[in-house]
Amino acid sequence: MKARSLVMPALLLGFFFVLAASCAKYVPTEVGVAPGAPAPEAKALWSYITKDSPYTEWRMWPDKKALYMGTVPHGALLTTYVNGGARKAVIQSAGVMPNGAIIVKENYRPDKEMVAVTVMYKVAGYNPEANNWFWAKYSPKGDIMVAGCAPMCIACHSGRKQFDYIMTK
């Protein structure tokens, strides 16, 4: 009887360990946020990419134009912007994005209505198990839909682990 009553708590504990291990908690002293760059937090990142350094003033992903064709699940049409570090890595075919790289992708329906903004932001030490990407999905107004080291985003993008979880070719 006694042993049995311990099974549930042990299972629960194990479950929480799995959760904790699959998604690092943001500890400011343990991550390498570059000076002037935002913390790996959804609000700070949105404020950075819309106010401090508006992504719409960045360059688009090299060789991609506005509203190129996308695939499931992101949207029929996509417009993808890269900050300086990310752009350099794409141009040099570096195969890995540098610390501070930010990719912002606008996702559109076929009728060109924007439905979401998805972001990947690389922060040294944030989530070493999955190449330190901070993932976020916002509504066009900036409501937070997904944020963190989101298992759902990672699960699909890890199909391109050898390309630093970057899907765009």
Ligand code: HEC
């Ligand atoms: C089912 C697979 C899948 C899931 C889940 C997914 N993505 Fe993607 N993602 C893609 C594909 C495929 C592309 C390439 C663009 C395209 O063809 O749509 C992409 C491209 C991107 C890009 C542009 C950079 C790159 O990797 O090419 C960003 C940013 C991005 N996704 C963010 C996210 C975020 C944030 C989430 C979770 C909220 C997420 N993705 C979930 C498949 C996925």
